[in-house]
Amino acid sequence: MTTAHHGTSHTGHGGGHGANRDRIKVALTGQKQPTKTVLSSLLAIQDEFHYIPNEAIEETAQFCNSTANEVWSVASFYTNFRFTPPGEYTLDVCWGPSCHLMGAQKILKAVQDKIGLDKEGETPDKKITLRYNTCLGSCGLAPCIAVNHHVTGRVTAESAAQLASKLLGQ
Amino acid sequence: MPATFEQIAEQAKARWQALTAGKRPWIRVGYAISGQAAGADGVFDAAIAACNQQGIEAEVTKVGSLGLNYLEPILDVTLPNGPRVFYANVNPDEVAGILTQHVRGGKPVTARAFAQQPAGATAFDGIPKLADLPEWKMQVRLAMRNCGNIDPHDIYQYVASGGYSALNKALTSMTSDQVLNEVKGSALRGRGGAAFPTGVKWSFLAPSKAPLKYVLVNCEEGDPGAFNDKGILESDPHTLIEGLLLAGYATNSNYGYVFIRHGHDLPVNATRRAIQQCYELGLAGKNILGTNFSFDIEVAFTGDSYVAGEETALMEAIEGKRSAPRFKPPFPAAFGLWGRPSNINNVKTIAYVPQIVQNGGAWFKSIGTQSSSGTAIVCLTGHIKRPGMYEIPMGLTIRQVLEDIGGGVVGQKIKLLQTGGPLGGVLGPEAFDTPIDFDAMSKAGAILGSGGIIVGNETVEVVDLIRNLVAFCQFESCGKCFPCRLGNTHMVEVLDRMCRGTGRTGDLDLMARIGSAMKVGSLCGHGQLGYNPISSALKFFGEEFKSRGQTGQKPLGSFHDGSMILPTRTRP
Ligand SMILES: Cc1cc2nc3c(=O)[nH]c(=O)nc-3n(C[C@H](O)[C@H](O)[C@H](O)COP(=O)(O)O)c2cc1C
Ligand code: FES
Numbered sequence: 135m136t137t138a139h140h141g142t143s144h145t146g147h148g149g150g151h152g153a154n155r156d157r158i159k160v161a162l163t164g165q166k167q168p169t170k171t172v173l174s175s176l177l178a179i180q181d182e183f184h185y186i187p188n189e190a191i192e193e194t195a196q197f198c199n200s201t202a203n204e205v206w207s208v209a210s211f212y213t214n215f216r217f218t219p220p221g222e223y224t225l226d227v228c229w230g231p232s233c234h235l236m237g238a239q240k241i242l243k244a245v246q247d248k249i250g251l252d253k254e255g256e257t258p259d260k261k262i263t264l265r266y267n268t269c270l271g272s273c274g275l276a277p278c279i280a281v282n283h284h285v286t287g288r289v290t291a292e293s294a295a296q297l298a299s300k301l302l303g304q
Numbered sequence: 305m306p307a308t309f310e311q312i313a314e315q316a317k318a319r320w321q322a323l324t325a326g327k328r329p330w331i332r333v334g335y336a337i338s339g340q341a342a343g344a345d346g347v348f349d350a351a352i353a354a355c356n357q358q359g360i361e362a363e364v365t366k367v368g369s370l371g372l373n374y375l376e377p378i379l380d381v382t383l384p385n386g387p388r389v390f391y392a393n394v395n396p397d398e399v400a401g402i403l404t405q406h407v408r409g410g411k412p413v414t415a416r417a418f419a420q421q422p423a424g425a426t427a428f429d430g431i432p433k434l435a436d437l438p439e440w441k442m443q444v445r446l447a448m449r450n451c452g453n454i455d456p457h458d459i460y461q462y463v464a465s466g467g468y469s470a471l472n473k474a475l476t477s478m479t480s481d482q483v484l485n486e487v488k489g490s491a492l493r494g495r496g497g498a499a500f501p502t503g504v505k506w507s508f509l510a511p512s513k514a515p516l517k518y519v520l521v522n523c524e525e526g527d528p529g530a531f532n533d534k535g536i537l538e539s540d541p542h543t544l545i546e547g548l549l550l551a552g553y554a555t556n557s558n559y560g561y562v563f564i565r566h567g568h569d570l571p572v573n574a575t576r577r578a579i580q581q582c583y584e585l586g587l588a589g590k591n592i593l594g595t596n597f598s599f600d601i602e603v604a605f606t607g608d609s610y611v612a613g614e615e616t617a618l619m620e621a622i623e624g625k626r627s628a629p630r631f632k633p634p635f636p637a638a639f640g641l642w643g644r645p646s647n648i649n650n651v652k653t654i655a656y657v658p659q660i661v662q663n664g665g666a667w668f669k670s671i672g673t674q675s676s677s678g679t680a681i682v683c684l685t686g687h688i689k690r691p692g693m694y695e696i697p698m699g700l701t702i703r704q705v706l707e708d709i710g711g712g713v714v715g716q717k718i719k720l721l722q723t724g725g726p727l728g729g730v731l732g733p734e735a736f737d738t739p740i741d742f743d744a745m746s747k748a749g750a751i752l753g754s755g756g757i758i759v760g761n762e763t764v765e766v767v768d769l770i771r772n773l774v775a776f777c778q779f780e781s782c783g784k785c786f787p788c789r790l791g792n793t794h795m796v797e798v799l800d801r802m803c804r805g806t807g808r809t810g811d812l813d814l815m816a817r818i819g820s821a822m823k824v825g826s827l828c829g830h831g832q833l834g835y836n837p838i839s840s841a842l843k844f845f846g847e848e849f850k851s852r853g854q855t856g857q858k859p860l861g862s863f864h865d866g867s868m869i870l871p872t873r874t875r876p
Contacts, residue, residue: 167602167603167604168600168602169561169602169604169622171622171623171624171625172624172625173605173606173607173621173624173625174604174605174624175624176607177566177605177607198624204625207626208624208625208626210875211607211609211626211627211782211875212606212607212608212609212626212627213607213608213609213873214566214567214607214608215607228528229772230528230529230776231528231529231686231722231726231758231769231772231773231776232528232529232685232686232758233528234769234772235686235687235758235759235760235764235769236686236687268526268528268608268610268776268779268780269526269527269528269529270337270341271337271525271531271534271568272337272338272340272341272531273528273529273530273531273683273685273691273756273758274338274373274374274531274683274684274685274691274692274693275338275341275342275373275376275691276685276686276691278341283567283569284340285337285340285341286341286343287338287341287342288341288342
């Protein structure tokens, strides 16, 4: 039972477009479940790259016997898909109602101040991608944040800011 | 040659015997999402390291969650033939010490132990029994009976706890109609929100002679504040799989999907592993347990989308499309996934089925209330002393749940509850004598829904909380019906200015008009119920709503420093 740590090795820039296409094909054909769809294919590609590279739209359309239009419509709908490489660490801050009542806004503010962002996105050094999350599924330990999907509960503005500066390498 | 059920049960019994009454102690760490979030990783690693260092030969197991979130991380130790002793809020630094004294010395660290489960008559002095704790005593654990007790990745532990005997019973001694009748007789109602009678729903699907029919299990669980579906899957996935197989048998279906949001690795991995083990032992696939019943199961994923939990949107997502709801009719039992007859149930609904088949529908119906049989699995969060996931008989009052189980409010006093997810409602203290029961809750102006109960104390600003809920609904509208997409956006705008102290006269009427347009103009509950948070709050906190937000007032709640962070999004 491990969580997905995407650590440091996923810049996704390595190799030319041809290399990307090969990796995409491996991700597409490597899907183990019997039912393979546009959505399942996009999820498999995002698992591999941590974002959806441009070429993936075409490849997915071909693999699923679909169209680029259809694939784009799905990819742009689900909020977990992204189209540029994320930072080294993805930091999710929950703003769901349980966390909201337990101080999520203060935590968001503290994190934003620490990493110098005022909205979702990447820090300039690409260390951290900040995301707002609607519920991290651990509401009994609210307020919660997560680093690369690994949830930490009972955080305070101070502990969240501390964690953020650790991720920044400070 | 696949094993017979008797052979599987025999194996399971031998393994369980070795685990609890063999030579080695059994050390369990609660390792569900809640455990992890509390730091169970460190505790588990420390337990392994301590065993290695001290030469302790023990079985160290990651189990699911007991539901006692406020006590996590939880470590428990069972010496061979001895009581099971639970340690709460364990710090990795103290693990080695606990194991030295308890395992090597044979004496529990009484001061750190919060409870024990005696082994027969054997109990330690000075440690309360788990069954005597108020938050445990009032529970009736049916769907959660194994949660936190067994390794969710080990099918034999599930079988040793009575698992798959209901399936065996059904396949060897009951017709599919008889199974369906037990479920009808149990008066089980769906736990996914709408509380529709499950047996009735199944009987829409059962007679169809179509060659391919689906049973879909809904674990989208997008409601913030609810984590019981994922909680069951990560702690005891086989309960769900057994229930799904029984649902397949009762409705003469042949294919099942468990639908989960991508990224929740613990429940996803536990479920996939459980399915794989079933195939290996002949409990899934062709000719299950050597009978004529064949049923295939797989896990299907959705991306992040709340509306994907709506039954027809869910089918769209499994088909790989945008999760927008379909027009009904036709209903899923006639035209469902890929146009084939389908049935959809929530995880909790299906998780009750093994016990219903094992003990009979009448037994289940005898638990709970007249209109809502069985138990409710509630998630207590917010300003409450004992946040967690508890399985209680239907009919306890809200007050009993808050005080006896939840241990009371954190702060001066409870001001409000938010129940049933963001489309549910808000309740004030006047309603706390309402019994937890589908009909009583909706009469009081909220819904039981998926079981989330979020507690707010006197510091909570109602308008600020409602804005948070409506912002969620805005963010999650799938966009298909414009009254929902635009209505939610407009309501957030209004609530925002109320919170900022720049509200306008007539804002409440404006929201009421938007709400009624959403109700008639939306295909699914997301738009239809979108005004619920506001209407229910007005019922209990009308004065507060009316007195807030006028221009010139100071900003409210989380807006106090003027820096509210508000994610909004419209799906393209
Ligand atoms: C916007 C929306 C979201 C929903 N999300 C869920 C969900 O996450 N889980 C769930 O079981 N039911 C959800 N439902 C209810 C389902 O449509 C459906 O009623 C339910 O899964 C049926 O299962 P049951 O009969 O066992 O309750 C949702 C409904 C709506 C309108
Ligand atoms: S509301 Fe924050 S984890 Fe659920």
